Amino acid sequence: MAANRPGHDAVVPVIDQLEPSLAVRHSLPAIAGLTCGPMNNNEPQCSEYVPESRLIAQRLGKADSLRDRGINPFTNQVRVDHTLADLFRLHGEKSHTELQSQAIEVSVAGRLRFFRRMGKASFLKVQDGSCQPGIKPAGQTADGRKVPPTDDLLQLLVQSDMVGAEAYELCQSFDLGDYIAASGLLMRTRTGELTVQVRRLKLLTKSLRPLPEKWHGLSDMETRFRQRYVDLIMNDRAKETLRIRFEATRLIRQFFYQRGFVEVETPMLHTTPGGAAARPFLTHHNALDLDLYLRIAPELYLKRLVVGGFERLFEIGRCFRNEGLSRFHNPEFTMVEFYQAFATFLDLMTFTEELLTYLVGEIHHGMVLTCDSHQIDFTPPWPRLTVHQAVAKYTGVDEDRLHDRGELERLAAGCALPDHDSMNTGKLLMALFDALAQPHLVQPTFVTHYPLEVSPLSRKNEADPTLVDRFELFVAGWEVANAFSELNDPVDQYMRFLDQLKAKAAGDEEAHPMDLDYIRALEYAMPPAAGEGIGLDRLAMILADAATIREVIPFPLLRPESGPTTTVE
């Protein structure tokens, strides 16, 4: 029997003495954050390990006591036959009497989250990776009453009579946070909760560090982001937010695959940081003695692939911009960028509606969601406004007058826009749009026909060469996507780069650099194409109703905990 059930062959004996050897552990000064000393062989050198607190020292003492009795507090000998979600799905609706007559035996494992000791009986609750809101069915009392679940956890009932006095004593030393395994028969308690009546119980992994309090949990933002692992254990919402983000990534891939797009990867180390207007991170390759930039956008490499014949491609990848941080900006963020030959920006508007309604439908099972306390309806088609129309709509100024520099200046002065004298007319118009129109674009809205000056990689509009065939998508007042018909005339592109160089010389730090290899690629002819970039993080914020970009990034950038470790330049 033991051979068949390796997870349960060693129900461990009593721990007689749990008193930790505190004197030894406190013989070295505690250093905040230090978790482990040097290791000379495969075994941890416990005497080098300095506990950060009395509570950790106590738990270390428990682990030592287990070892003294031949029990490995970090065993991997376990067999599990149900995740908690499986168990709830398979057996969650069964009544008290069904469970009694069927005698269903299950083996489960999870993290101990609640522990209620009642003398010779204890109620434990465990959590595993399958725990998700909505999976656990209502409880059923013996007289047929339904009791709504209060958590997503599986309850275990450990009784001294059932497991034996020694094992019962042992389990009393378990701590919240420990991983444990249990097997036994399913039952319902008096209050109707589906519960494993434990026959065998085993500690799998000792948790040395106490979890936050069960009622208030972990709410400190700094700790939540620094120690995301604790956040995910404690906060269902945090886990759900990241789950939605990862699910969105999966769905986006699926959507592109279904439409014949090839997923590609292009360099993150660039010698020329192009494809967007942003300040790059600088790094250095030692062997080549070469300064390199972390990419600010994959755009120019993706279009080189289009030249090479990958006519429908996409990349989901990290971009890096050396700019300020805010609820919408993390220095590294994820962009999904894609190109389609023989398409225009008009095609991509429809494509974008299809992609986003697919995501919203799959994740929310409907077209309406709540984001930033707005009700947002994704039912297509979405309104399309030109930049000029949008500014006109929200300022009341006649659209035709927005082509007049003086009128733009007057509006800029009216909303206290700084430094507008030095802006070219296109930049000024966009600054007005950002300040006056964008915040109103709560429902999904395409804004089209951007000024040429702010779009050095876009194809000119054939009717009005001061504009480009470009759109951005706004949702909840946030920019979510940016797309255009690609400029594929190498001479025009060269001239645009020259204009950017002039802007740079005039002090525009983010002007696009000249990229002669890109020009050379275009000289071989890039098919007419349209391309788009979607900020995956911001999209995830919308899908998950996250207040800041840090919620949808598992490990957002924070300064180091213990102050600067490098010299300030």
Added chain:
RNA sequence: GGGGCGUUAGCUCAGCUGGUAGAGCAUCGGGCUUUUAACCCGCAGGUCGUAGGUUCGAGUCCUACACGCCUCACCA
């Protein structure tokens, strides 16, 4: 980078006009064999972010610094 707010026990938080630090939960000890934030009794736990200053005396007032949050700027 500017402004505002915050940092007190493992967690969540009190701590008034300056007088040597408290609660709940968790831990530890005792009791309790169907609990649901279980309950009852008891013990322990803190270099009040760091460094200076004012004061007879600082968690509290002042200055600087560190980290975080909000906001503006920068920025998509």
